Amino acid sequence: MGQRPVQQQRPYKIPQSVLVVIHTPDLHVLLIRRADVATDHWQSVTGSKDAVDEPFEQTAMREVWEETGIDVHRPGHTLTDWHLENVYEIYPHWRHRYAPGVTSNREHVFGLQVPAATVVRLNPREHNDHVWLPHRAAAERCFSPSNAEACLLLPRLMGGEAA
Numbered sequence: 001m002g003q004r005p006v007q008q009q010r011p012y013k014i015p016q017s018v019l020v021v022i023h024t025p026d027l028h029v030l031l032i033r034r035a036d037v038a039t040d041h042w043q044s045v046t047g048s049k050d051a052v053d054e055p056f057e058q059t060a061m062r063e064v065w066e067e068t069g070i071d072v073h074r075p076g077h078t079l080t081d082w083h084l085e086n087v088y089e090i091y092p093h094w095r096h097r098y099a100p101g102v103t104s105n106r107e108h109v110f111g112l113q114v115p116a117a118t119v120v121r122l123n124p125r126e127h128n129d130h131v132w133l134p135h136r137a138a139a140e141r142c143f144s145p146s147n148a149e150a151c152l153l154l155p156r157l158m159g160g161e162a163a
Contacts (some may be wrong), residue, residue: 005056005157006128011156012098012099013048013097013098013106014048014049014050015090015098015102015106016044016052016105016106016107016108017049017059017105017106017107018045018046018047018056018107018109018110019045019046019109019147019150019152020044020045020063020079020109020112021087021109021110021111021112021147021150021160022044022064022068022070022111022114023043023111023112023114023154024113024115024116024132025113025115025116027077027134027139027154027158028131028132028133028134028135029044029132029133029134029135029138029151029154030045030114030115030120030128030130031043031130031132031133031138031141031142032066032067032068032122032127033128033129034126034127034128035127035128039143042131042143043141043142043143043144044150044151045060045064045067045068046063046107047059047063047066048064048071048105056081057079057110058143060072060079060108060112061079064112067122067123067127068120068121068122068130069121069122070086070112070114070118070120070125072112075116076114076115077112077118078112079110079111080110080113080157081108082110082111082150082153084153085106085107085108085109086106086108086109086146087104087105087106087107088104088105088145088146089103089104090102090105091105096162101133104160107146109146111154111157111158114138114139120163132145135151135152135154135155136152139151139152
């Protein structure tokens with residue numbers, strides 16, 4: 001009698017991630033709605049490193065591509081490291097994705113300026129809608145406090161009006 005194949009477990013997520021605020025020159029922010037929760041969870045692009053030694057910039061480029069189909073290398077696209085980090089408690093309903101005992105995550109923040117007509121192609125397993133909003137309205141819609149704060153910092157980081 002043959003043995004059953006062993007089902008491989010998905011590796012634990014690394015508690016180091018990126019937040020990428022995608023925006024236009026006139027400070028409209030792209031928000032995407034999570035598909036894996038029952039409520040309206042709107043956010044910017046986020047995602048964990050694939051390996052501990054993966055540079056945050058590489059994580060940011062990969063996550064932007066996977067979640068929105070936007071290639072950061074296209075003309076008119078500028079990825080900027082904001083040199084900001086947030087440490088926050090992982091929501092209890094998502095802790096099972098991390099190794100036992102892991103309760104906090106370190107999030108590195110980037111901005112990605114894109115032309116106003118940039119096409120978005122969502123990964124339907126992760127997100128089911130998107131919207132472009134002025135930065136203050138985007139901040140109000142974000143479910144994550146660190147994401148909302150990043151949206152409000154956008155004018156100052158881009159050298160525009162005060163937040």
